[in-house]
Amino acid sequence: QKEVEQNSGPLSVPEGAIASLNCTYSDRGSQSFFWYRQYSGKSPELIMSIYSNGDKEDGRFTAQLNKASQYVSLLIRDSQPSDSATYLCAVRNQAGTALIFGKGTTLSVSS
């Protein structure tokens, strides 16, 4: 079973700071990478997808991908208390038939 690893946290940052979330994966053939946000008791919500090496920015969110190092990260700038949630890293397997998730990192933003 291919794996996706994340630090479970909790990661605590003050309001306005940058939150940095990291993820490593084992399947070298993976081509598609996703970050989901999950509030307590809710279902995962897609916030970023990235397919090529480098950075991809969307508002306050930046996803970074390094396929050589098998590493994906998510930066949240100007963190808000409403960003407090669990962030799930997901990698599509090489066959394209499944998303493999990490256990998630819990982020807490204090006001």
Place this chain on the structure above:
Amino acid sequence: ETGVTQSPTHLIKTRGQQVTLRCSSQSGHNTVSWYQQALGQGPQFIFQYYREEENGRGNFPPRFSGLQFPNYSSELNVNALELDDSALYLCASSLAQGGYTFGSGTRLTVV
């Protein structure tokens, strides 16, 4: 455009019983996947259906089975329920290699 809808939202079953969970995929999405999420864990891949055929399966026993219908809606069936089957069951739909959109989930409790 309608999102992914799941029913029921909550369910309580007795050990040994059978359960059927239902999912309507997002309009235009021809791929449906099912995930099991235990408390404090990331979603675990159960199986994926594409054009009514199972085209991927995770590490779940045969008592977990599914169907996809011509309108791309889907069912997850679990036989001989065990206490450890208590979890949030998530349905996700997708198109080609895009991100997966999740439904709100079904919370199953086995007593």
